[in-house]
Amino acid sequence: xxxxxxxxxxxxxxxxxxxxxxxxxxxxxxxxxxxxxxxxxxxxxxxxxxxxxxxxxxxxxxxxxxxxxxxxxxxxxxxxxxxxxxxxxxxxxxxxxxxxxxxxxxxxxxxxxxxxxxxxxxxxxxxxxxxxxxxxxxxxxxxxxxxxxxxxxxxxxxxxxxxxxxxxxxxxxxxxxxxxxxxxxxxxxxxxxxxxxxxxxxxxxxxxxxxxxxxxxxxxxxxxxxxxxxxxxxxxxxxxxxxxxxxxxxxxxxxxxxxxxxxxxxxxxxxxxxxxxxxxxxxxxxxxxxxxxxxxxxxxxx
Amino acid sequence: xxxxxxxxxxxxxxxxxxxxxxxxxxxxxxxxxxxxxxxxxxxxxxxxxxxxxxxxxxxxxxxxxxxxxxxxxxxxxxxxxxxxxxxxxxxxxxxxxxxxxxxxxxxxxxxxxxxxxxxxxxxxxxxxxxxxxxxxxxxxxxxxxxxxxxxxxxxxxxxxxxxxxxxxxxxxxxxxxxxxxxxxxxxxxxxxxxxxxxxxxxxxxxxxxxxxxxxxxxxxxxxxxxxxxxxxxxxxxxxxxxxxxxxxxxxxxxxxxxxxxxxxxxxxxxxxxxxxxxxxxxxxxxxxxxxxxxxxxxxxxxxxxxxxxxxxxxxxxxxxxxxxxxxxxxxxxxxxxxxxxxxxxxxxxxxxxxxxxxxxxxxxxxxxxxxxxxxxxxxxxxxxxxxxxxxxxxxxxxxxxxxxxxxxxxxxxxxxxxxxxxxxxxxxxxxxxxxxxxxxxxxxxxxxxxxxxxxxxxxxxxxxxxxxxxxxxxxxxxxxxxxxxxxxxxxxxxxxxxxxxxxxxxxxxxxxxxxxxxxxxx
Numbered sequence: 001x002x003x004x005x006x007x008x009x010x011x012x013x014x015x016x017x018x019x020x021x022x023x024x025x026x027x028x029x030x031x032x033x034x035x036x037x038x039x040x041x042x043x044x045x046x047x048x049x050x051x052x053x054x055x056x057x058x059x060x061x062x063x064x065x066x067x068x069x070x071x072x073x074x075x076x077x078x079x080x081x082x083x084x085x086x087x088x089x090x091x092x093x094x095x096x097x098x099x100x101x102x103x104x105x106x107x108x109x110x111x112x113x114x115x116x117x118x119x120x121x122x123x124x125x126x127x128x129x130x131x132x133x134x135x136x137x138x139x140x141x142x143x144x145x146x147x148x149x150x151x152x153x154x155x156x157x158x159x160x161x162x163x164x165x166x167x168x169x170x171x172x173x174x175x176x177x178x179x180x181x182x183x184x185x186x187x188x189x190x191x192x193x194x195x196x197x198x199x200x201x202x203x204x205x206x207x208x209x210x211x212x213x214x215x216x217x218x219x220x221x222x223x224x225x226x227x228x229x230x231x232x233x234x235x236x237x238x239x240x241x242x243x244x245x246x247x248x249x250x251x252x253x254x255x256x257x258x259x260x261x262x263x264x265x266x267x268x269x270x271x272x273x274x275x276x277x278x279x280x281x282x283x284x285x286x287x288x289x290x291x292x293x294x295x296x297x298x299x300x301x302x
Numbered sequence: 303x304x305x306x307x308x309x310x311x312x313x314x315x316x317x318x319x320x321x322x323x324x325x326x327x328x329x330x331x332x333x334x335x336x337x338x339x340x341x342x343x344x345x346x347x348x349x350x351x352x353x354x355x356x357x358x359x360x361x362x363x364x365x366x367x368x369x370x371x372x373x374x375x376x377x378x379x380x381x382x383x384x385x386x387x388x389x390x391x392x393x394x395x396x397x398x399x400x401x402x403x404x405x406x407x408x409x410x411x412x413x414x415x416x417x418x419x420x421x422x423x424x425x426x427x428x429x430x431x432x433x434x435x436x437x438x439x440x441x442x443x444x445x446x447x448x449x450x451x452x453x454x455x456x457x458x459x460x461x462x463x464x465x466x467x468x469x470x471x472x473x474x475x476x477x478x479x480x481x482x483x484x485x486x487x488x489x490x491x492x493x494x495x496x497x498x499x500x501x502x503x504x505x506x507x508x509x510x511x512x513x514x515x516x517x518x519x520x521x522x523x524x525x526x527x528x529x530x531x532x533x534x535x536x537x538x539x540x541x542x543x544x545x546x547x548x549x550x551x552x553x554x555x556x557x558x559x560x561x562x563x564x565x566x567x568x569x570x571x572x573x574x575x576x577x578x579x580x581x582x583x584x585x586x587x588x589x590x591x592x593x594x595x596x597x598x599x600x601x602x603x604x605x606x607x608x609x610x611x612x613x614x615x616x617x618x619x620x621x622x623x624x625x626x627x628x629x630x631x632x633x634x635x636x637x638x639x640x641x642x643x644x645x646x647x648x649x650x651x652x653x654x655x656x657x658x659x660x661x662x663x664x665x666x667x668x669x670x671x672x673x674x675x676x677x678x679x680x681x682x683x684x685x686x687x688x689x690x691x692x693x694x695x696x697x698x699x700x701x702x703x704x705x706x707x708x709x710x711x712x713x714x715x716x717x718x719x720x721x722x723x724x725x726x727x728x729x730x731x732x733x734x735x736x737x738x739x740x741x742x743x744x745x746x747x748x749x750x751x752x753x754x755x756x757x758x759x760x761x762x763x764x765x766x767x768x769x770x771x772x773x774x775x776x777x778x779x780x781x782x783x784x785x786x787x788x789x790x791x792x793x794x795x796x797x798x799x800x801x802x803x804x805x806x807x808x809x810x811x812x813x814x815x816x817x818x819x820x821x822x823x824x
Binding site (some may be wrong): 030230 | 554556557559782783
C-alpha cells in the first residue's frame with residue numbers, strides 16, 4: 001500500500017546540509033512544505049558517514065511538526081547511496097530523493113533498496129516515497145519513463161546546475177537556458193500524473209530575480225520550487241497561495257457550473273469571464289490549494 | 303528576606319548596604335527626598351585656565367586618597383582609554399580601596415583587573431561589568447561588592463547621595479581650557495555626554511580629560527565650565543574605530559528576521575501604534591531589523607512617530623531623515639550615522655537623568671509606547687536576566703533595560719528560544735534584573751507569549767495571525783530541545799547586587815563555583 005501523501009502540498013522544498021545541527025534542528029519554524037536533508041553535494045566525500053549519523057539521529061529525535069522530510073541520497077554511481085537509503089529509512093524519513101536520474105531503471109534500482117530497507121527496519125511497505133532529480137540532457141529526454149517508473153514516485157525535480165553544464169551552457173539568471181528542460185519536465189510529469197519541482201535559485205541577494213523566477217515557473221505549471229534559504233520561502237508561498245479573491249471566484253465558478261448544468265446551459269459568464277465545464281477542476285484545485293496552505297476561511301464560501 | 307520577585311536577599315547584605323528589598327516598581331511613588339549637594343570649590347583666581355599637565359598632577363590637586371569614589375562614563379564603549387589611564391595613575395600612587403562608579407565597564411577595561419586583585423579597587427558601582435572584570439568579580443576577587451544599577455538608577459543614586467562621587471573623570475571629545483565639554487568634534491567623537499551629566503553635577507571634583515583642546519568657548523557646551531574643576535589634555539582618550547562603528551550591515555539571519563517580522567506584526571496590531579507614538583529599541587540584529595520593518599509599516603499605513611529614544615543607530619536616525627519621526631531623544635550613539643545625526647535640529651541630546659531616573663519628577667522612559675529589548679534569559683514569571691551569563695559569570699549590564707521596561711506601555715523582549723543550546727525561556731532565571739511586572743510580551747522564533755497581566759493586549763491580538771503560546775509552553779518547547787538545564791552552582795559569598803531602579807535589591811550574585819556533577823549523574 002503506497003503512502004497516500006504522494007499528492008501533498010509541496011510549494012517549497014528546502015535543502016539543508018544533514019551534517020549541520022544548527023540547520024537541521026528546527027527548520028520547521030520557517031514553515032517550508034518539505035525539507036530535503038542533503039547527504040550529497042553539501043557533504044564532503046570523507047564526511048558521508050558523519051552526515052548519515054546526524055541525519056539518522058535528527059530524524060529519530062526531532063519533531064518536525066508535520067513538515068515532509070525528504071533525504072537526498074548520493075548518486076547511484078557512487079559507493080554511498082545504498083547505505084544512505086538504509087539510514088534514511090531506518091531514521092523514519094518520508095521520502096528519498098534520487099539525484100542524477102537518467103532512466104526508469106535508476107528508479108527501480110533505488111526502489112529495490114528502499115523496499116528491503118523498509119522490511120529490514122520494520123517500516124510499513126510503501127511508506128517511503130521517492131522523487132527523482134533530473135540533472136542531464138538524457139534525464140530530460142527520459143522524463144516520462146522516469147515519472148512512470150514506480151508507484152512510490154511522487155514527483156520529479158529539475159536540477160539546473162548540473163543540467164546546464166551538461167547542456168554546455170550556464171545559469172544566466174534569465175531562465176533562457178532552462179526553458180526546454182522546464183517545459184519538457186512539467187509536460188512529462190503532468191502526463192504521468194506526478195508532481196514537478198523547479199531548480200534552486202542561488203543568488204540570495206537578488207530577491208527580485210527570485211520572485212520573477214518563481215512567477216515564471218508558477219505560470220508554467222510547476223508544483224513548487226526547491227529553496228536553499230528560509231528567506232525564499234515566503235515569496236514562493238505568496239505566489240503559490242490563492243488569494244481571498246481567487247477562492248471567492250472559484251466558489252462562484254463551482255456554484256454556477258453546478259446550477260447551469262441542471263438547466264442544461266454549457267457556456268456562461270461569471271464576473272464577465274467566459275466559463276464552461278473545463279474550469280471546474282481548476283476551481284476545485286484552487287480551493288484545495290487554499291485549504292492545504294492553511295489560509296482558507298469558511299466565510300469565503302459566499 | 304524575600305522580595306517582590308521571590309528572591310531571598312540575605313539579611314547580612316541588607317545590613318551591610320542599608321538597602322531594602324525590592325517591593326515592586328511603584329513602591330516609592332510620591333516619596334519626598336532632599337537631593338545631595340556636592341562639595342564645590344569656587345574657582346576665582348584660575349587666570350582663565352583650568353589646564354593641568356598630567357593626570358597625576360590633577361589627582362594630587364583633587365586630594366586623591368584611600369577609600370575615595372571615582373566616576374567615569376562609557377560613551378567611548380570598547381574604545382575607552384580613560385578608565386585605564388586614570389586607574390593606572392591611582393595605582394602608581396599607591397592609593398587603595400577605591401570604588402569605581404562607572405556608567406558601565408567593559409572589555410576595554412580588562413587591564414584594571416590587577417588593581418582589583420591588589421586592593422586598589424575594592425568597590426564597583428556600574429550598570430554592569432563585562433569581560434575580565436566580570437570574571438574577576440564572579441571569581442570573588444573584588445574585596446567589596448559590585449553593585450549593578452540601571453542607567454536611571456545610577457542617576458538616582460548620585461542625586462540622592464547614596465553614591466557620593468569624590469572625583470568625576472569626564473572623557474571629552476572636545477574641551478576648552480576652561481572646561482566646556484562637548485561630545486562632538488575631535489578624534490573621539492561620541493556624539494553626546496548624557497551619562498556624565500549627573501557626575502558633573504554631583505561630584506565634589508570634576509576633571510575633563512580631552513585629546514582635542516579647542517579655543518574658548520566650546521559652545522554650546524554639553525557639560526559646562528561651571529561644573530568643571532580641571533582640564534587635562536592627553537594624547538588620546540579613545541580608539542575612534544571602537545567608539546562609533548560603521549552602521550551594522552542589516553542582518554541576513556533568517557531567524558532574527560523572523561522574530562523581527564513577528565515583533566513588527568505585534569507592534570502594529572496594538573492600540574498604541576497610531577500617529578504620534580513613541581519607540582525605543584536596542585542594537586541587536588533583530589532589534590535593528592524590527593525598526594526597518596516598522597518603518598515600512600509606518601509608510602504603508604501613513605503613521606508617524608512622535609519621538610524615538612536611544613541608544614541610537616542608523617535605522618533610527620533614518621526615521622528622522624525620512625520624516626517618519628518628529629524627533630529623536632539621544633543618550634548614546636552606537637554608530638557613525640547616529641553621531642552625525644546629532645547635528646540635526648530635531649535630534650535632541652538628553653541626560654541619563656532625563657532619560658530614565660525613576661526619582662525625577664518625570665523621565666522620558668515614562669512617555670514610551672514601545673520598547674524592544676533583548677534578554678539572556680526570561681522565566682515563566684516574565685522576569686528577565688540581562689547581566690549574569692549561563693555559566694553564572696557576570697557578563698552583561700542592566701543598561702536601560704529595567705528603566706524602559708518599567709516605563710513603556712508595551713515592553714517587548716525579543717530572544718531566540720535557545721541561545722547556543724541554552725534555553726532562553728526557563729522556569730527561573732539565574733538572576734532577576736528586570737522584574738516580570740515590567741515585561742508585557744516575549745517574542746521568540748518559536749512563538750510569542752503575552753504576559754497574562756495584560757489581558758488588554760491578549761484581547762487586541764485575538765484575531766492576529768501570530769504563533770501565540772503561553773510562556774510555560776515556550777519554556778516546555780525550549781526544554782524539549784535543550785533538556786532541562788542544571789542550575790548554575792554558586793558559593794555562599796555574595797559578590798554582587800542587582801540594584802533595582804529605586805535602589806532596593808532585586809537579586810544578589812554569588813561567587814561562582816566550578817560545576818560539580820551530582821553523584822547519580824556521574
